[in-house]
Amino acid sequence: MRCERLVQLGDKIVDMRILREYFCCDLAACRGACCLEGESGAPVKAEEIIGLEEEYDQYAAGLTERGRTAIEMGGVAWRDADGEWVTTLAGGAECAFATEENGVYSCGIERAWNAGKCRVRKPISCHLYPIRVGHSGQFTLLKFDDWDICQGAREYGQKLGLRVYQFLREPLIRAFGEEFYHELEDAAARVVGGCR
Numbered sequence: 001m002r003c004e005r006l007v008q009l010g011d012k013i014v015d016m017r018i019l020r021e022y023f024c025c026d027l028a029a030c031r032g033a034c035c036l037e038g039e040s041g042a043p044v045k046a047e048e049i050i051g052l053e054e055e056y057d058q059y060a061a062g063l064t065e066r067g068r069t070a071i072e073m074g075g076v077a078w079r080d081a082d083g084e085w086v087t088t089l090a091g092g093a094e095c096a097f098a099t100e101e102n103g104v105y106s107c108g109i110e111r112a113w114n115a116g117k118c119r120v121r122k123p124i125s126c127h128l129y130p131i132r133v134g135h136s137g138q139f140t141l142l143k144f145d146d147w148d149i150c151q152g153a154r155e156y157g158q159k160l161g162l163r164v165y166q167f168l169r170e171p172l173i174r175a176f177g178e179e180f181y182h183e184l185e186d187a188a189a190r191v192v193g194g195c196r
Helices: 046-054 056-062 065-074 108-114 148-160 169-176 178-191
Strands: 006-009 012-015 077-079 085-087 098-101 104-107 131-136 139-144
Touching: 006 178, 012 178, 046 056, 056 065, 056 108, 098 108, 104 108, 169 178
Parallel strands: 012 139
Antiparallel strands: 006 012, 077 085, 098 104, 131 139
């Protein structure tokens, strides 16, 4: 059976690895490395910047001192070398919104949201990872980002039998709606079985 690399679902072009690959974050393995490494901050939308600014006092206490200092000096976001808005970094690579507990990093915004302390969630680009969203003309592109720090997540996902799109059900619905998620499920049922 010929294994396609992309599938079109309406105005979205989906990398088939999102349907085929296994994935489930394993903080015991990576210790939240995605909050600490990278060449830039996480992509952030204008409306997310507004929400992060408005709710800052509600989640700031959970951030590291380095993160609070970086945000208070430079704001919640900045334009990177490509001209895109991204989250502020602390110390060159660490996300200013990271929080640390027992050597494991996670998102301070999301922790505050989960505790009912703020009304905003972490940026959708973080919530969707390892999916990266791009655009080409009228199409939205959903790409699988194969980062070596996520090897433990791929192994854990395989152990659980959990594909990328299944692991990311909640953020996919948050970003694109429930109907699109059902289209992903249908596409996976049609094509995944015969391809590896």
